[in-house]
Amino acid sequence: MSLWNATLARISSTLLSRDWTLARRMLGSGARCARLRKSNIFYSLPPTQVEHKKLYGPIWRSRFGPFDVVNVASPELISQVIRQEGRYPVRTELPHWKEYRDMRGQAYGLHVDTGPQWHRIRSVLNPKMLKLAEVSAYAPVIHQVVGDLLQRIESLRLRSQDHTTVPDLTAELYKFGFEGISSILFETRLGCLQEEIPKDTLKFIAAANNMLTLSETVLFLPLWTRNVLPFWKRFVQAWDDLVAVAQRLIDHKLAQMDAQVLAGKQVEGMYLTYLLSCDKLTLEEVYISITELLLGGVDTTSNTLSWALYQLARDAASQDRLYREIMSVCPGRQQPRSEDLSRMPYLKAVIKETLRMYPVVPGNGRLTVDNEVVGAVALLPVCLLLPIPLPQTQFHLCHYAASHDEGEFVDAECFRPERWLRGDPESYQHHPYSSIPFGVGVRACVGKRVAELEMYFALSRLMQHYEIQPEDGAPTTEPKTRTLLIPSKPINLRFLPRVILTRNPNRLRACVIVHTFICPATPNAITTRRLKYKNKL
Numbered sequence: 250m251s252l253w254n255a256t257l258a259r260i261s262s263t264l265l266s267r268d269w270t271l272a273r274r275m276l277g278s279g280a281r282c283a284r285l286r287k288s289n290i291f292y293s294l295p296p297t298q299v300e301h302k303k304l305y306g307p308i309w310r311s312r313f314g315p316f317d318v319v320n321v322a323s324p325e326l327i328s329q330v331i332r333q334e335g336r337y338p339v340r341t342e343l344p345h346w347k348e349y350r351d352m353r354g355q356a357y358g359l360h361v362d363t364g365p366q367w368h369r370i371r372s373v374l375n376p377k378m379l380k381l382a383e384v385s386a387y388a389p390v391i392h393q394v395v396g397d398l399l400q401r402i403e404s405l406r407l408r409s410q411d412h413t414t415v416p417d418l419t420a421e422l423y424k425f426g427f428e429g430i431s432s433i434l435f436e437t438r439l440g441c442l443q444e445e446i447p448k449d450t451l452k453f454i455a456a457a458n459n460m461l462t463l464s465e466t467v468l469f470l471p472l473w474t475r476n477v478l479p480f481w482k483r484f485v486q487a488w489d490d491l492v493a494v495a496q497r498l499i500d501h502k503l504a505q506m507d508a509q510v511l512a513g514k515q516v517e518g519m520y521l522t523y524l525l526s527c528d529k530l531t532l533e534e535v536y537i538s539i540t541e542l543l544l545g546g547v548d549t550t551s552n553t554l555s556w557a558l559y560q561l562a563r564d565a566a567s568q569d570r571l572y573r574e575i576m577s578v579c580p581g582r583q584q585p586r587s588e589d590l591s592r593m594p595y596l597k598a599v600i601k602e603t604l605r606m607y608p609v610v611p612g613n614g615r616l617t618v619d620n621e622v623v624g625a626v627a628l629l630p631v632c633l634l635l636p637i638p639l640p641q642t643q644f645h646l647c648h649y650a651a652s653h654d655e656g657e658f659v660d661a662e663c664f665r666p667e668r669w670l671r672g673d674p675e676s677y678q679h680h681p682y683s684s685i686p687f688g689v690g691v692r693a694c695v696g697k698r699v700a701e702l703e704m705y706f707a708l709s710r711l712m713q714h715y716e717i718q719p720e721d722g723a724p725t726t727e728p729k730t731r732t733l734l735i736p737s738k739p740i741n742l743r744f745l746p747r748v749i750l751t752r753n754p755n756r757l758r759a760c761v762i763v764h765t766f767i768c769p770a771t772p773n774a775i776t777t778r779r780l781k782y783k784n785k786l
């Protein structure tokens with residue numbers, strides 16, 4: 250047991266024995282034992298999480314206005330909080346979201362609802378989102394969307410000055426994310442990856458961005474500012490737009506279903522049809538749940554894919570290994586099937602490593618109710634030199650700090666997918682809670698399986714078609730937070746068409762060059778690769 254664990258255990262047992270005087274004395278020497286400090290931020294930004302952890306150790310207290318937060322930044326402490334959460338975990342209170350929904354008479358939905366009410370909605374949404382067999386049914390529609398993405402990338406790169414560079418890749422992947430999740434939820438194609446983007450798509454993208462950006466501002470500003478400053482009005486407008494777009498699409502589906510029933514046909518479909526016909530949610534609940542699923546399903550997958558491509562472009566060896574794996578399972582640009590994925594451990598490792606380095610949700614929350622949790626972590630806030638125990642404690646789980654900890658991941662700032670492969674010399678032992686990008690337990694991400702399927706398919710097919718490189722002399726891109734972790738500046742990458750290889754990846758043999766387009770950059774790229782493969786024969 251480390252010194253820190255031993256100290257926590259000592260404090261904890263002292264508190265359990267209700268020896269308050271001794272407990273205070275122990276916590277009083279804060280720097281040495283509990284290392285709790287007050288700092289002036291509410292939720293730490295990712296780099297700040299790391300700095301604060303260095304300064305204060307794996308647990309510290311932050312204050313922002315009325316908010317009092319206990320930050321935990323080691324996998325052991327994060328697991329303590331999560332493992333002891335009750336049946337109905339609460340992430341954090343979102344009073345401003347709740348206020349908006351009350352104002353518009355809407356249902357609360359997954360993010361605002363709590364207790365059995367949250368659980369009821371979640372159990373309706375879960376089956377067709379989290380069961381592997383159910384999610385595999387979305388494979389054909391995801392492949393259609395990936396096909397559109399490939400076409401879009403091709404047309405963007407050909408249009409660029411050097412005929413290879415796709416500028417601001419994240420923006421394109423955002424459209425892919427939106428099209429992907431909408432095609433699953435609404436069972437219809439919106440055409441987000443077409444030249445002419447539908448107005449509603451643009452509206453939703455802008456509104457999601459505004460809502461996420463304004464959410465923190467609105468939360469921290471005092472109520473009296475609502476009529477003086479523009480933020481609350483903009484926040485409400487953003488939500489109105491989000492819900493309106495989702496509502497229009499749902500109403501359209503409802504009308505289609507009604508028409509089918511009237512025509513005596515059987516109503517068939519996927520996610521939305523299931524939600525609308527299962528009679529377990531009210532229409533208001535369907536509206537808000539679909540809006541939240543859309544909101545959760547766009548930025549997350551698109552940013553993760555952007556970071557994966559950004560890292561692969563800078564790491565030729567990893568990209569090559571990934572390409573070889575994909576070609577060995579799906580030769581000749583075959584579309585991967587869901588069942589092929591179990592034979593692609595490196596593809597999965599690339600996504601895991603990307604989410605370790607860039608957890609799109611860099612910090613999560615858990616609001617624990619007094620007496621719900623026992624143990625060292627739970628008891629710490631009670632005795633943060635406050636005269637009375639707190640009825641509730643807001644924990645901030647600093648996932649970014651945990652997944653960038655050198656103690657858990659050697660060379661934590663380096664992209665090393667190998668570390669996730671079992672039996673690989675590069676793989677290391679790390680705590681199971683050191684990188685949990687989708688969360689763990691009953692409140693974990695409802696879209697995990699769908700997100701993974703989208704990312705695996707998109708990445709594997711992009712790799713089949715292109716070798717990816719950074720722009721010449723491109724500087725590194727740092728992440729920043731806008732509620733979610735996003736690139737701080739546009740990511741531009743070069744897409745060089747690949748040569749198709751024969752079936753056996755160990756005896757690489759360039760056979761056909763499948764370029765229907767000729768551009769100044771590709772012949773060189775082809776020659777280079779051909780030479781490279783020839784040397785390996």
Ligand code: HEM
Pocket residue numbers: 340359360371430541542543545546547549550553604609610613614686687688689692693694695696697699700
């Ligand atoms: C790379 C992709 C994604 C990542 C890393 C991610 C991560 C997360 C995390 C960390 C949470 C909080 C879990 C917790 O509190 O324990 C969450 C919740 C959620 N996610 Fe995702 N997510 C992703 C994709 C998606 C997709 C595709 C959807 C929609 C289909 C989605 C919908 C949601 C929803 C609705 C919640 C709230 C669940 C609840 O409160 O019960 N996410 N996600």
